[in-house]
Amino acid sequence: MNGAVDGAVSAPASAADVAAYTPVCALDRLPREAGVCALVDGHAVAVFRTHDDEVFALGNYDPFSRASVLARGIVGTRGDVPFVASPMHKQGFDLRTGQCLDDAAVRVPTYDVAVRDGTVLVGPARESPGEGP
Amino acid sequence: MSPHLRRTLVVVGHGMVGHRFVQAAIERGLTETHDVVVVGEEPRPAYDRVALTSFFEVGAEALSFLPTGEYDDPRVRLLLGTTVEEVDPAARTLRLSDGGELAYDELVLATGAAPFVPPVPGHDLPGCFVYRTIEDLEAIREAAAGARTGAVVGGGLLGLEAANALHGLGLETHVVEMAPRLMPVQVDDAGGATLARHVEALGLRLHTGVATKAVVERDGRAAGLDLGDASDGLSVGADVVVFSAGIRPRDALARAAGLDVAERGGVLVDEQCRTSDPHVWAVGECAVPGGRMYGLVAPGYAMAEVVVDALLGGAGAFTGADMSTKLKLMGVDVASFGDAFATTDGALELVLADAVAGVYKKLVVSEDGRRLLGGILVGDASAYGVLRPMVSSGIELPDNPEELILPASRGGGAEVALPDEAQVCSCNDVSKADIVAAAACDGTTRAGATCGSCKPLVKRVIEEYYASQGRTVDRSLCEHFAMTRQELFDAVAVHGHTSFDEVVAAHGTGRGCDVCKPTVASVLASQLGRHVLGGGRAVLQDTNDAYLANIQRNGTYSVVPRVPGGEITPDGLIVIGEVARDFGLYTKITGGQRIDLFGARLEQLPDIWRRLVDAGFESGHAYGKSLRTVKSCVGSTWCRYGVQDSVRMAIDLELRYRGLRSPHKLKGGVSGCARECAEARAKDFGIIATEKGWNLYVGGNGGATPAHARLLAGDLDDETLVRYLDRFLLYYIRTADRLQRTAPWIDSLDGGLDRVREVVVDDALGLGSELEAAMARHVTGYRDEWRDTLEDPDKLARFVSFVNAPDVPDPHIGFRAERGQQVPAEPDGPVVLGSAIPVGVPR
Numbered sequence: 001m002n003g004a005v006d007g008a009v010s011a012p013a014s015a016a017d018v019a020a021y022t023p024v025c026a027l028d029r030l031p032r033e034a035g036v037c038a039l040v041d042g043h044a045v046a047v048f049r050t051h052d053d054e055v056f057a058l059g060n061y062d063p064f065s066r067a068s069v070l071a072r073g074i075v076g077t078r079g080d081v082p083f084v085a086s087p088m089h090k091q092g093f094d095l096r097t098g099q100c101l102d103d104a105a106v107r108v109p110t111y112d113v114a115v116r117d118g119t120v121l122v123g124p125a126r127e128s129p130g131e132g133p
Numbered sequence: 134m135s136p137h138l139r140r141t142l143v144v145v146g147h148g149m150v151g152h153r154f155v156q157a158a159i160e161r162g163l164t165e166t167h168d169v170v171v172v173g174e175e176p177r178p179a180y181d182r183v184a185l186t187s188f189f190e191v192g193a194e195a196l197s198f199l200p201t202g203e204y205d206d207p208r209v210r211l212l213l214g215t216t217v218e219e220v221d222p223a224a225r226t227l228r229l230s231d232g233g234e235l236a237y238d239e240l241v242l243a244t245g246a247a248p249f250v251p252p253v254p255g256h257d258l259p260g261c262f263v264y265r266t267i268e269d270l271e272a273i274r275e276a277a278a279g280a281r282t283g284a285v286v287g288g289g290l291l292g293l294e295a296a297n298a299l300h301g302l303g304l305e306t307h308v309v310e311m312a313p314r315l316m317p318v319q320v321d322d323a324g325g326a327t328l329a330r331h332v333e334a335l336g337l338r339l340h341t342g343v344a345t346k347a348v349v350e351r352d353g354r355a356a357g358l359d360l361g362d363a364s365d366g367l368s369v370g371a372d373v374v375v376f377s378a379g380i381r382p383r384d385a386l387a388r389a390a391g392l393d394v395a396e397r398g399g400v401l402v403d404e405q406c407r408t409s410d411p412h413v414w415a416v417g418e419c420a421v422p423g424g425r426m427y428g429l430v431a432p433g434y435a436m437a438e439v440v441v442d443a444l445l446g447g448a449g450a451f452t453g454a455d456m457s458t459k460l461k462l463m464g465v466d467v468a469s470f471g472d473a474f475a476t477t478d479g480a481l482e483l484v485l486a487d488a489v490a491g492v493y494k495k496l497v498v499s500e501d502g503r504r505l506l507g508g509i510l511v512g513d514a515s516a517y518g519v520l521r522p523m524v525s526s527g528i529e530l531p532d533n534p535e536e537l538i539l540p541a542s543r544g545g546g547a548e549v550a551l552p553d554e555a556q557v558c559s560c561n562d563v564s565k566a567d568i569v570a571a572a573a574c575d576g577t578t579r580a581g582a583t584c585g586s587c588k589p590l591v592k593r594v595i596e597e598y599y600a601s602q603g604r605t606v607d608r609s610l611c612e613h614f615a616m617t618r619q620e621l622f623d624a625v626a627v628h629g630h631t632s633f634d635e636v637v638a639a640h641g642t643g644r645g646c647d648v649c650k651p652t653v654a655s656v657l658a659s660q661l662g663r664h665v666l667g668g669g670r671a672v673l674q675d676t677n678d679a680y681l682a683n684i685q686r687n688g689t690y691s692v693v694p695r696v697p698g699g700e701i702t703p704d705g706l707i708v709i710g711e712v713a714r715d716f717g718l719y720t721k722i723t724g725g726q727r728i729d730l731f732g733a734r735l736e737q738l739p740d741i742w743r744r745l746v747d748a749g750f751e752s753g754h755a756y757g758k759s760l761r762t763v764k765s766c767v768g769s770t771w772c773r774y775g776v777q778d779s780v781r782m783a784i785d786l787e788l789r790y791r792g793l794r795s796p797h798k799l800k801g802g803v804s805g806c807a808r809e810c811a812e813a814r815a816k817d818f819g820i821i822a823t824e825k826g827w828n829l830y831v832g833g834n835g836g837a838t839p840a841h842a843r844l845l846a847g848d849l850d851d852e853t854l855v856r857y858l859d860r861f862l863l864y865y866i867r868t869a870d871r872l873q874r875t876a877p878w879i880d881s882l883d884g885g886l887d888r889v890r891e892v893v894v895d896d897a898l899g900l901g902s903e904l905e906a907a908m909a910r911h912v913t914g915y916r917d918e919w920r921d922t923l924e925d926p927d928k929l930a931r932f933v934s935f936v937n938a939p940d941v942p943d944p945h946i947g948f949r950a951e952r953g954q955q956v957p958a959e960p961d962g963p964v965v966l967g968s969a970i971p972v973g974v975p976r
Contacts, residue, residue, distance in 0.1 A: 025936040033644065034672040036290075036936040042966040044935070044943060051644050061945065061963040067688035068945035068963075072676045076646040078612070085647035087676030087684060092647075 018114045021121035030055070030120060035071035035084060040122045045111050046071035047120060048095055050082045056095035057111035057122050062086045070108070140167045142906075143227065143235055143445070145217050145386065146243035147173025148575050149182055150417030150433035152198050154241060155209055157441040164208040165445075170235060171209065174216040175266055178202055181629040183430055186294045189301060196267070196845035200814075217667065220390040222410045222905035227421070239412050241440060242387060242400060246380035246418035248430065251286070255348030258356030261374045265296040275300040278556050280372035283356050284308070288315040296337055296975070297463045299373060306337050307369045309358060311378075313342040319469035320456055320509050323486060327493035327511045328944035331465040340369070348374055356618060382419045382426055395421045404450035405443040406436045414440045414895065422451050429456060431560040438562075455525060459510075459517045465491075466514035471507025480506055487512075494538040503529050510538075518590035522555035543889050543976035557594060558587045565594055572598045576892045610871060611648040613641040615683065618796060618871045622656050631661060633673050650857050652673045653872045655758055658794035659866050664921055665757075665794075666928045677756035680932065681918055682738055685731060687946055689929040692718070692730040692736060694745050695791065698765045698783035698803075699726025708748040716741055719954040727753060727761030733836065734942060737932045742919045751917040754792060760799045763787040764812065768805030768822075776835055778820030779805035782851070786820075789855070789908075792915050796878075799837075799862070814842040817875040818880035820856060823847070827854045831861055831889065832876045840876035843886050846894050859908035860893045860901055941966070 024038035024047060024079055037049040037060050044060035048071075058066045065088035073084040075095070082095040092101035100106035112123030140803045142158070144151050155171055158164055172178070188196060203211060216230040226236050248263035249859040250256050260280075262273050277283065283299035285615070287291045288310025299306040310317070314325025315332065329339055340360060347359040351365050382399035393409035399421030400924040406414050412935035417433035418426065427433065432454035442449035457470035479500030486493050492512035498505055505523045506857070510516065516538055520635050523530070528551065551557070552568035558580035562662035567582065571578045581588040609615045614637075616624070634651050637645055645653070654673035658665055665671070665678050677683050682690035694709065710729050713720045718741075719731040733741055754912050755761060767782030769775030783803040793799070802813030813819030825848040833842030846857055869878040882888040891897040897907045922928045933939035944964040948955040 015214075023937075029930065029936055030671055031669065037934065039935040039938045040943060041965065043943065047936075059963060065686065065688075066959050066962075067686065068943050069684070069688045072679065073265070074645075074647040074650050074675070075672065076613075076650060078645040078646060079643075082644075085645075087679075088686075090647050128873070 017112075017123065018116060018121060019094055021114060022121040023118050023119045023121050027055075027115055027118050035069035035073065035075060035077040035091065037068070038122055040111070041124075043125075045122055046084070047113060048075055048082075048084060048124060050075065050095065053118060054082070055113050055115055056082070057113040058084070058093060058095065058098050059109040059111075059125075061108065062088055062091075063106055063108065064089055064091050068122075085099045135455075140238040141236060142169045142239045142241065144169065144241045146245055146417070146419070147171050147175065147179045147211065147213070147225075148245045148417070149179055149198075149430050150245070150437050151241075151243035151397055152179035152667040153434045154243060154416060154437035155204060157438050158444075159204065159206045159209065161424040161441055161445060163441055163444055164206050167208075167239070169209045170212065170237075170746050172212045172215050172217055172229065172235075174214070175268070176214045178211060179269065179865065182265075185264070185267070185270065186298050188267055188472045189298060190847070191844045192847045193267050194828075195847075200841065209811065217386060220386050220413070222390050222392070222413060225412060227692070233326065237412075239444060240414065242408070242413065242415040242419055243417050243433075243437070243669040243690075244383040244386065244419040246426075247383050248376060249379045249381045250376045251378055252349050253345055255355065256376065258348055258350055258355045258374075259671065260372060261348060261376065264291060264298075264375050264377050265380075270298070273298070273375065274302060276373050277304055280304055280355075282307070282370045283373040283375070284369050284371035285375045285377055286358070287377035287379065287735050288312070288339070288341060289318060289377065289379070290316055290458065290462070292375075293332065293462050293696060295375045295377050296332075299915070300335065300337060300463075304373060306321060307340060307358070307371060308332070308337055309340045309343055309345055309360065311342070311344050315339070315341065316467065316469075319473065319730065320467065320511060321495070322483070324467075324469075324493045324509045324511045327486070327488075327491060328462075328465060330488075331491055331512065332463060335463050338369075340570055342360060357415075374849055380418065382421060384419055384661040387413075387415065396433050399424075399426050404452060406437075406440045406451055407443065414443075416440055423453075425453075427454055427456070428655060429454070429458070431455070431562075435562060436561065436563075443528075443708065454937065457521050457524075457559055459514055459521075466510065466512060466513035468517040468521075469508075470508040470517065470521045471505070473509050473904075475506070477506050483538075485533055485535070496534060496538060498530060498534060502534070505530055505534070508538075518557075518587055519551075522551055522557055524591070525559075526552045526555035528555065535854045551594070557590050560587075568594050569598045577669060584710065593723045610652060611646055613637060613643045613645050613649045616640065618652055618656070618873075619868045621652065622659075622867055625653075625656050626692045627868065630777035631657065632669065633657075643899070645673075647675070648871070649677070651758075654678070655794045655796070662911055663849045664916070664918060664928075666918075666922060666931075668846040671928075671931065678758075680735060681742075681752060681756055681922060682707060682733065682736060687955070687959060688943065689720055689731070689946055690733045690735065691755070692733050692738070692741055693723065693727055693747075693749035693753040694752035695787070696762075697791075698763060698780050700765075700780055700831075701727075705748070705750070708745070710748070712741055713745050715744075717948075717955055719956060726764050727762060729755070732948065733956070734946060735932055735940060736932065736942075739923060739932050743923055746917070746920050752792075752919045754918075754945065757792075757794065758797055759792060759794045760787070760790040760801070763790075763801035763803060764816070765803045766805050766808075772805060774808060775805035775822070776824055777805050777819075777827065779803040779811065779822060782820060782827070782854075783811075786855075786858070789912055790858075792802065792918070793911055795862070795866045797872050797876075808817065815839070815841060818842070820854065829854055829857055832875045832886065834876040836874070838876070843879075845886070845890055856901075856905060857893050860896075860904045861889065861905050864889070864892055864900070 001082045022040045026115050030049045035046050038045045046060040048056045072087045075084050083092045085092050098108040098110040110126045114121045159613045180196040184676040217227050217658045219228045249266050249898050283304035284307040285296040286309050288308045296306050296308045314552050335423050343360050346361045348355050355374045357364045357367045357370040382401050384394045387400040388394050400415040401421045402415050416436035439449045439451045459468035475497045481498050483496040489935040495509045497507040555565045557815040561579035563578045563580035580591045650673040721729050723729050763783040765779045768779030800816045801818045802828045804811040804813045805822045814833050818843040821828045827849045829848045830842035831845045834840045867888050934943045944966050947958040949958040
């Protein structure tokens with residue numbers, strides 16, 4: 001799930017829900033087409049911001065290299081898909097779904113995310129994050 | 134033969150053909166059953182005699198086929214500087230000049246040929262030379278140093294090469310040819326006349342249709358030639374006289390051993406190149422299959438292959454050879470192929486002569502005009518690659534065969550589809566079908582490996598094959614940029630772009646990816662010279678550049694401070710040791726003569742670097758596609774063999790090119806003498822000291838496709854060396870593909886290393902001063918990336934484990950101990966921290 005900067009999230013979350021999210025950083029700590037790693041309920045979460053100011057959150061753990069690194073990947077597009085390339089071995093992951101673009105069997109967890117008053121907030125992991133490898 | 138009994142094969146002669154024989158013997162497995170002993174009389178291993186004249190420019194080493202002095206196969210033994218005095222075919226032994234004796238099971242004679250020196254009076258005076266070996270050329274160079282005039286007796290192919298060499302050594306040079314024209318064996322009168330105009334325009338003085346009566350003596354030395362037309366007998370003054378009046382097979386050993394030889398010289402052999410003794414073989418210029426001598430390297434190679442085949446029990450035969458020739462003499466193309474003199478019954482000639490352009494082209498076609506029989510090309514031999522295979526394959530000519538030799542601007546350049554059996558490379562007998570078969574399985578052939586004249590045709594055959602397979606050679610960078618890195622580099626330069634956003638908006642689509650973003654970042658860095666993390670460029674960088682460190686398998690980084698030239702003080706070593714100890718880093722010495730510190734967490738990098746920068750260290754750019762190190766040996770300061778200060782040069786060069794962003798990593802090396810302890814020829818640029826200065830080698834790569842660097846220029850002074858290096862590096866940076874190292878880049882250029890030499894040394898593109906100015910900007914604009922980062926809070930803010938818990942170590946990073954140091958221990962899956970971990974307030 002993703003949130004537009006200071007706007008409605010695409011899958012609307014209630015104000016009460018968002019209030020329970022973890023604030024992780026000011027939006028200006030997150031440059032366009034970059035990621036940061038946040039600690040959310042003990043989990044390492046990679047938060048990304050795309051060129052059009054959408055914000056996404058994935059698990060930071062790269063199942064291929066077994067290292068916690070996805071936030072350090074390069075953000076761009078493959079076709080129309082916003083994606084991050086793992087900094088280790090370049091596998092791409094769809095920022096919207098966590099689906100690996102190079103291996104249909106691999107998907108990383110996604111997290112709800114929102115931007116309120118210039119602060120990036122990360123919510124719980126989505127219901128069915130899919131299976132790891 | 135018992136499989137357990139190894140046999141001995143002796144090869145006499147280590148010239149081009151002897152070398153080729155040994156190569157083939159190794160490749161085809163003959164050394165599985167035979168120990169090979171090669172006896173060579175020259176003091177050095179085989180070298181490229183075809184390119185002998187380039188010795189004056191590039192030196193002996195660059196010509197060598199065996200720079201290491203030995204074959205990879207330990208079953209081959211090379212005895213150099215040794216002659217065979219006598220062969221006893223009955224006992225199957227031979228006696229060596231060092232008094233030793235060798236027994237053989239099989240003997241291969243590859244003794245080559247000797248220059249023919251006409252027995253005119255004075256032919257053996259001091260100042261008279263022949264033109265065959267590197268030693269000959271060294272002697273000529275020495276004699277020319279104190280001389281003003283020179284003369285070459287013989288206006289054939291080799292004579293003109295020799296004349297060009299004398300001319301290049303600064304002598305007023307005469308060429309005396311008995312025949313009425315130059316290169317009488319290869320070209321006709323009209324072609325010879327065209328060639329003569331070119332040669333005279335270069336300043337050589339020609340005397341054709343004239344016999345040399347004597348070498349004139351003054352003070353016990355050669356002083357000139359008597360051509361019979363001067364009253365005092367001195368027709369032409371010449372302090373240096375070079376005889377190049379043909380060659381004769383060296384058959385003395387065979388003759389003395391009682392083997393059959395031809396009346397006019399040469400060891401008689403059958404189609405398998407076997408002499409009259411069943412255990413003695415002869416190949417190359419010393420052999421005369423069917424009584425005929427073949428004075429070219431390609432037939433010699435073919436004979437060598439035939440003998441290897443025969444020794445393996447094969448039925449290969451040598452039944453004659455294509456005597457086609459193509460060469461560039463003093464910048465003039467000359468080619469002669471097939472029935473160049475139209476001796477076939479009814480043959481017709483089709484001639485294009487353009488005296489203004491200095492071009493003469495002749496096609497010899499069959500009576501019905503359907504087949505090409507041969508031809509002569511002078512001044513422009515670009516059509517040779519297409520024409521020669523048409524002769525050997527008998528392919529039908531197009532309706533307007535003259536289009537084959539017309540300049541492209543006048544409607545020429547006709548395309549002719551070659552049949553599969555057409556021989557593309559005559560030196561190594563490689564057909565079009567062989568090349569296509571190799572292309573289909575990503576294999577290789579030897580096509581183009583000897584004289585190189587067929588390379589453009591080889592390229593065309595391969596491209597045609599790929600096109601036929603629907604595989605276009607797509608050189609697009611990625612889905613976002615339908616252009617090569619070079620085109621992108623030019624576009625950025627022309628439009629003056631300074632950001633990825635500008636570049637992708639103007640030339641690309643989408644928002645980029647992990648391929649194009651680092652490429653654009655590298656191009657911008659090469660052109661702008663600004664900090665890689667500044668101006669929003671951090672998001673373009675691969676993680677190594679993005680964090681100025683090398684990511685390792687558990688997500689930690691390694692740190693490499695620069696140690697220029699590998700020279701470091703004890704205090705410097707202590708600082709590195711203390712930093713490693715205090716941060717618990719694993720340490721290892723790198724191949725580039727510096728120290729790598731492993732296991733740094735992202736958030737530790739600034740603290741580690743603060744310590745290093747305070748102690749005077751700077752970034753080593755181990756993380757960048759950029760200059761890594763310039764390795765050096767200890768050089769003349771300490772080493773008793775050193776002839777130049779290699780450490781000083783390595784330090785100067787490493788500091789000059791540090792931080793320079795390039796298509797791939799760049800490495801350099803400097804050796805203080807020819808022993809080459811710095812392994813400089815394994816580097817992208819390698820410098821080896823000589824008595825007179827430095828030899829510059831380029832294109833050495835390690836890695837998966839290792840390549841030895843090749844000589845670009847020799848005996849350079851410091852200033853020239855740096856100028857050539859500036860040009861070379863920036864020419865590479867501007868034109869190479871993404872992740873293309875220097876060796877494949879050089880190979881990809883039309884003309885290869887020669888092209889690089891034209892651009893870098895001869896400044897053929899007139900780019901030299903521009904490239905030097907660009908490098909000067911790089912040198913003055915250089916700043917240490919880590920020092921700048923430490924001084925900039927915005928850049929530092931990215932070096933945290935968690936944006937909301939910057940001091941909490943990532944729990945995924947674990948270590949275990951191995952041999953007294955920490956090494957990565959990988960987690961089985963995502964690790965969850967206890968909820969007690971404090972999380973900071975968002976900033």
